[in-house]
Amino acid sequence: MNIHFIAIGGSAMHNLAIALQQKGYHVTGSDDAIFEPSKTRLEKQGLLPPQQGWFPEKINTHIDAVILGMHAHADNPELIRAKELGLKIYSYPEFLYEQSKNKTRVVIGGSHGKTSITSMILHVLHFHKKEVDYMVGAQLEGFDVMVKLTEENDFMILEGDEYLSSALDPRSKFLLYQPNIALISGIAWDHINVFKTFEDYIEPFRKFVGSIVPGGVLVYNEEDTEVIKITHGAENYFRKIPYKTPPYEIINGEVNLITDLGNIPLNIFGKHNLLNIEGARFICQQLGIMAEDFYEAIMSFKGASKRLEKVNRKDAAILYKDFAHAPSKVKASVAAFIEQFPKKKIHAFLELHTYSSLDPVFLEQYAHTLNGVENAVVFYSEEALKIKRMEPLSPQMIKNAFKNPELKVFTHSGDLHTYWESLNKNEGAFLMMSSGNFGGIDLSQ
Incomplete structure (x- = not known):
């Protein structure tokens, strides 16, 4: 069976592509941007597209099914060609x-x-x-x-x-x-x-x-x-x-x-x-x-990747990274950290990275989620807001939404990195919550 993936580089999509190849299917795919770990994993399986971009000429009547990723838009050239040929098009689920x-x-x-x-x-x-x-x-x-x-x-x-x-x-x-x-x-x-x-x-x-x-x-x-x-x-x-x-x-x-x-x-x-x-x-x-x-x-379960995952560092720092970004997840992770490390000074860092978390209306859902920790920090990128075509936010808006006047707010990755380097990592416990990467901070160093 011949399967073509439109947006093969997604975290779920590339796993499905590999699984189908292992099942014996012939798999091809395209994407306009493929990041790690998808890139290396696809390359290892011989599934990494030789060029990034959309190529409608890849779509032909020999393809039995097209799997369409959420990343692909309705005007995607390969999708348009697949519809013209009357190919069977599936969403991932x-x-x-x-x-x-x-x-x-x-x-x-x-x-x-x-x-x-x-x-x-x-x-x-x-x-x-x-x-x-x-x-x-x-x-x-x-x-x-x-x-x-x-x-x-x-x-x-x-x-x-x-x-x-x-x-x-x-x-x-x-x-x-x-x-x-x-x-x-x-x-x-x-x-x-x-x-x-x-x-x-x-x-x-x-x-x-x-x-x-x-x-x-x-x-x-x-x-x-x-x-x-x-x-x-x-x-x-x-x-x-x-x-x-x-x-x-x-x-x-x-x-x-x-x-x-x-x-x-x-x-x-x-x-x-x-x-x-x-x-x-x-x-x-x-x-x-x-x-x-x-x-x-x-008893031997150590957690899923990025879900309160301990980061191994060269120093003696207690540092966990967590995928938490929605308010309910942030609240639960902070509560877990406070309970687990009652005698430590807790540093809770949160990156606002998703469309929801950067929406002024939704921000109110974060009220009090970072309360109870000695050092609460929020980072968001003003550049990311421009890319997402969203309205500007001010640090004061963030503090008001979180109902935390002691909150530290950073909007530029350089300023965040400088502050991060100034902290003594051997004192306290660090909870790093993000679906992004805090502007490129290496948490293992």
């Missing part, structure tokens, strides 16, 4: 469903925690050598590629994203999967560039619950008010399994779950992560993994 429609689909959704929960489930299954197909949005220890597709596996584990499917399909990605087993970890407004109001944002989650196949299962966070409303308001038939934060204690800096089987030591920390573990446990139970086996495996 549409193609994943096509590959898994005869399997039991397990879909993990939620505004926060879905990557971590999916990673936990895959870690446990991998630990017990239970083979499944999967798609997850972060690099995970022990896994070479973050998409796996086979003919023989019975289960498909999918991280379910509420963002749009493609330039041709405005449906949320997770609405295409039709789960047999689903999980919702929590709901907190995000992606304001697409979902203009909180009600707009909630609606896809209602539809997601409604898409669970008859007689299916929903595992849901009973500590989240919006999740409870949606779950109890659903009209379709499925089994409901609630979960909540399990009891735990921190002993000499080590987090221990308190269970009927005794204390279970963990390699991760934070109340939100313990809540994620409990959700993952109930999903694994549906897949035939009992509590004892789950706990045996989860």
Whole structure:
């Protein structure tokens, strides 16, 4: 089967391209910008396009299917050519469903925690050598590629994203999967560039619950008010399994779950992560993994890439990087850090990088999220605002939105770098939250 990817360099897209090649398909692709680690991984597999850009001449009738990435726009030259030839065009989630429609689909959704929960489930299954197909949005220890597709596996584990499917399909990605087993970890407004109001944002989650196949299962966070409303308001038939934060204690800096089987030591920390573990446990139970086996495996879970990930440095600094950028994620990560390092001076750095986080209306959602730390820093790039064609922001607007008059705000990477170099890294604990790279700061130095 001949498959062509339009926007092959995306974090999800390049993983799917590699997975399909490993499955025996003939794969080609194009993109106008490919960054690391996608570039090196595609090159290693012989899938890196020789030139960057769009080349409609690549599109011909020998192609069986075109997979369209979210990065590609409706006026993409290759997309226009594919439509002219009447080729079958799939969005990323549409193609994943096509590959898994005869399997039991397990879909993990939620505004926060879905990557971590999916990673936990895959870690446990991998630990017990239970083979499944999967798609997850972060690099995970022990896994070479973050998409796996086979003919023989019975289960498909999918991280379910509420963002749009493609330039041709405005449906949320997770609405295409039709789960047999689903999980919702929590709901907190995000992606304001697409979902203009909180009600707009909630609606896809209602539809997601409604898409669970008859007689299916929903595992849901009973500590989240919006999740409870949606779950109890659903009209379709499925089994409901609630979960909540399990009891735990921190002993000499080590987090221990308190269970009927005794204390279970963990390699991760934070109340939100313990809540994620409990959700993952109930999903694994549906897949035939009992509590004892789950706990045996989860003890060795070190976290998904960039989710409270410890950075190894040459000095004695305590430094973690975290993908947190939405308000609910920032709040959870800060709370986890305060609890984990109660005797340390905490430096919390946040980069405002996404469309939502740079929107003056949405900024109000960040109120008090950085409170409780001794040194709170926010960085955003004025140049990035110009590139995104967004209205200018002032440091005072940021301080007002965060309700934190002591907040330090930097708008130029050079000033941020100078301040970063002035700090004694051996004192305190550093939490670096961003979906970007803080203007190029090397956190490992």
